[in-house]
Amino acid sequence: MRKPDGSRGSRGSWGAWLTYALALPLAILMIAPFLYMVVSALMSEPDSLRHPVPDNFTGALVALPFGRFLLNSLIFSLAVVAGQVLTSATAAYAFARLRFPGRDRLFLAYLCALMAPAIVLVIPRFLLIDAFGWVDSYQGLISTELVSVSGIFLLRQFFRTIPRDLEDAARLEGAGEWTIFWRVIVPLARPALATLAVLAFADQWRSFMWPLVATRSSGMQPLEVGIANLEGVYHVSWSYQMAAAVAAVIPLMVLYFVAHRYFIRGIEQTARV
Template identity: 35%
Template sequence: MSIIAILVIFPVYWMIMSSFRTHEEIFRYSKLGWHLFFPVHWTINNYRDIFMDASKPFGRYMANTLFVAVIVTAAGLLVNSLAAFAFAKLRFPFKKILLVIFLSSLVIPYEVIMIPQYLLISEMHWMNSYKALIVPQIVWVFGIFMLIQFFADIPRDILDAARMDGAAWTRIYYKIVLPTAVPALITLGLMTFLNQWDSFLWPLVIINEEKKQVIQVAISSFQSLRNISWGKVLAATTISSVPILGVFLLLQKYYVQGITMSGVKG
């Protein structure tokens, strides 16, 4: 496991160290030696360049991505948990059939629905707006499925007792279900935030205005230039990795606990 961990961590380490190298030095040392692990000439010019470039406001890209990711995560936790609670504990006509139809969308590749989704956004005149980045991403079928597995383990007798005491379903959801589902909600929130932070294809298609673009598309734009500045690419990638690594390290015990308790393995 230690060897596997080293193999996984080394590319990340090399990315961070190479972000402090000059452009000429990044690919100069390919043989095993200390030059491969540490820069010969340390520099912070790569980081300064990506933040000082007025034509590509990297700080604005990060703010846009953080804004979209936080809104989608918060709204997604509310909507997806309500849907999962309804499917797991409420009784209504055709529930099983609706659940099967709903979950069947998991097997449909995103590229298949992207064009109809694009046309729908265009008809709603949401092109090149934050609404186009946020609204289509709120409902996540996998997230609903994961929460259904967790909510199914909550004893029905507790909910029936609350109903007999006069509690409405909304109060049961807020007072009983949500407090017991904290690990699962944190897990879903972390996965949702990660997906939105790494989102590339949909923002690339739907956003044309430079100031509204997100970070992954911005990093890709550094690579599309005729003269690729690998130092800037590695510096931007390093900065974009910091929030995800920080959030995961902070919430990793809840993530593992939520995956285990929800019954979703792997």
């Protein structure tokens, strides 16, 4: 893509400086709230709050099952990621590679499912898990999220770019579809699967509406719902609120810094639908 381009040398460097001059302050503005969050959290008591506040940081830590929130978030996100990667990969393989009657119509039906906004599904899904007696349980929290149509699209797009030669070779040697899927497609699609896993994990970690509806007790709430309720419990302790926010953000930040190219690739892929 990059071409040798002599005439732009001087102007290019000029423009680059200008770009930095404009974009850098904006970039600092973008991360300022995060810095502010960390700074506020580290001060055990906001220095601007002059009136004496008892040090309820530790008190709140004991009162709120913070570890439990974290554990719930992890269980919820990891279970959903595992389910979504598995179901998306199999379904995407069928859509991308296999020929069967009704494929296009079925794909259209999947597309319709993608179009339904979350709020319209929240009410009946709640009634459904209520009928199963799954409200406020991991089953209820996890079961509804195990399939992601956008994940299927993402992988389908990627599978279509894999050359068919390898599959055909495997087929000639008498391998079944299942063997081809596991031995040829999945190993080749590892970057795409990782992209989906990263996006799905982030999506579940910050998912709010469904956990809010599907859980009742703090023993089942993931971090996002748990710390959203915090405000009502410890309104004064901003430092604690910021500490909670930092804790909620850190896993995502780590994920982002380790795998930010997957984030970017995922966004670019979904935008190309």
